[in-house]
Amino acid sequence: MxxxxxxxxxxxxxxxxxxxxxxxxxxxxxxxxxxxxxxxATSDVTSSFRDDKIVLAARDDAASFVASEGDIRGVKLESALDHIRHQAPQLNATDAQLAQAILTL
Structure with a gap:
């Protein structure tokens, strides 16, 4: 048993x-x-916006945004996020993902 x-x-x-x-x-x-x-998603953003002046100008604001975990939102970053979403409406990425993509440029 x-x-x-x-x-x-x-x-x-x-x-x-x-x-x-x-x-x-x-x-x-x-x-x-x-x-x-x-x-x-971030690869698509970086390849298509590598030479975009609006996006490149937002790198410092994107760094502040990422470092502060979204608390600091600069004017240039807001402009770049609007610009990216207007240019690529099919892209479903959060602000944090887009900011990190901007930093990789």
Whole structure:
């Protein structure tokens, strides 16, 4: 009887470990997918606005915005964000993502 319980416990433990590993893989895939989407969005911004004077002028304001976690919003950054959203309306990026993209230029 104890051998049956031991085998049952081992089988349950194996199934639990497998389920845990599967959920970890799904979670990891979701996070990587989200990061890739963010990276693609910022890559699109940096390639199309690399020579844009309005966007380049906002680099200092973008640095302040990122460093203050969104508390400091300069006039040049606001102008650049409006300009980017007007030029690329299909882009679904937050202000923080756009500010980080501006810093990579």
């Amino acid at each position: 104890t051998r049956l319980r031991l085998l049952s416990a081992a089988a349950l433990l194996a199934m639990a470990a497998n389920a845990s590993a599967t959920s970890f893989i799904v979670t990891t895939d979701s996070i990587v997918g989200a990061l890739k989407a963010t990276s693609d």
